[in-house]
Amino acid sequence: MKKLSLILAAALLAAALTACGTGSSSSASSAADSAPAAESTPSPLPESSEAQGSDADQAEPETSTPDEALSGIVNEIYAKAPIELMMVETMAVDLENEDWLRYNLGLTADDAKLIDAAVLSESMTGSSAYSLALVRVKDAADADAVAQTMIDTIDPAKWICVMADQQQCNVYGDVVVYCMADSNVVDIAPIMNAATELLGEPTASHTAKAQ
Numbered sequence: 001m002k003k004l005s006l007i008l009a010a011a012l013l014a015a016a017l018t019a020c021g022t023g024s025s026s027s028a029s030s031a032a033d034s035a036p037a038a039e040s041t042p043s044p045l046p047e048s049s050e051a052q053g054s055d056a057d058q059a060e061p062e063t064s065t066p067d068e069a070l071s072g073i074v075n076e077i078y079a080k081a082p083i084e085l086m087m088v089e090t091m092a093v094d095l096e097n098e099d100w101l102r103y104n105l106g107l108t109a110d111d112a113k114l115i116d117a118a119v120l121s122e123s124m125t126g127s128s129a130y131s132l133a134l135v136r137v138k139d140a141a142d143a144d145a146v147a148q149t150m151i152d153t154i155d156p157a158k159w160i161c162v163m164a165d166q167q168q169c170n171v172y173g174d175v176v177v178y179c180m181a182d183s184n185v186v187d188i189a190p191i192m193n194a195a196t197e198l199l200g201e202p203t204a205s206h207t208a209k210a211q
Contacts, residue, residue, distance in 0.1 A: 066090050066091055066092045066119045067117035067119055067136070070118070071119050073177075073195075074132065074134060077132070077198065080190075080194035083130070083191070090121040091119065093120050095115055098112075105154065106149060106153030106154035114137050114142045115135055116137060116138045117136050127161075129159055129162040129164045131154075131178075131179070131180050132179045132191060133150070133176075134176070134178075135150070135175070135176040135178070136176075144203070147171045147204060151167060151208050154178070154180065164182055165183050166179075166181055166182075167207065168205065170196070171203045172199035173199075175199060177199070179191050
């Protein structure tokens with residue numbers, strides 16, 4: 001008799017636990033269905049046009065198209081000093097996005113007021129420590145100060161797990177050419193020499209080595 005009572009008690013307990021689990025599951029599902037969808041928090045960096053949808057296509061910022069003159073110089077530099085990296089792309093730097101501006105050029109929003117246009121050429125794989133940036137300032141008198149800020153501020157370890165050990169920034173009138181790379185990946189000397197061939201002798205030149 002005791003054994004039968006124990007079996008019945010165990011069966012009742014199991015049934016109660018099953019009902020409890022079902023109830024909490026369905027109430028959780030009901031709460032999830034009735035809860036409003038959370039609004040996504042804007043990223044400090046620009047989202048891709050695919051993520052933004054058709055609105056992005058209708059209101060594409062002008063800065064999404066690289067400056068023709070600067071990107072043309074980049075192409076001519078690569079014609080003289082080819083590099084062997086995958087998926088190298090030249091893109092515009094959004095001068096109104098201070099996060100991108102600081103990350104890519106080491107500059108602030110106040111510095112951006114001095115700049116007319118900027119482009120950046122890097123490998124889209126993200127695993128190569130290489131960056132070539134060209135900046136055109138509105139007044140050539142400000143070019144050296146912008147170049148000095150860039151060489152002092154750009155982070156040579158801005159990538160994940162890789163780091164540049166060469167940096168050089170030359171001023172050619174109103175154009176600043178900055179290049180950094182891991183010497184095992186790209187030697188920046190031919191690139192800067194190609195820039196000098198195209199643009200003439202630099203009016204100022206700054207170099208730095210990563211610590």
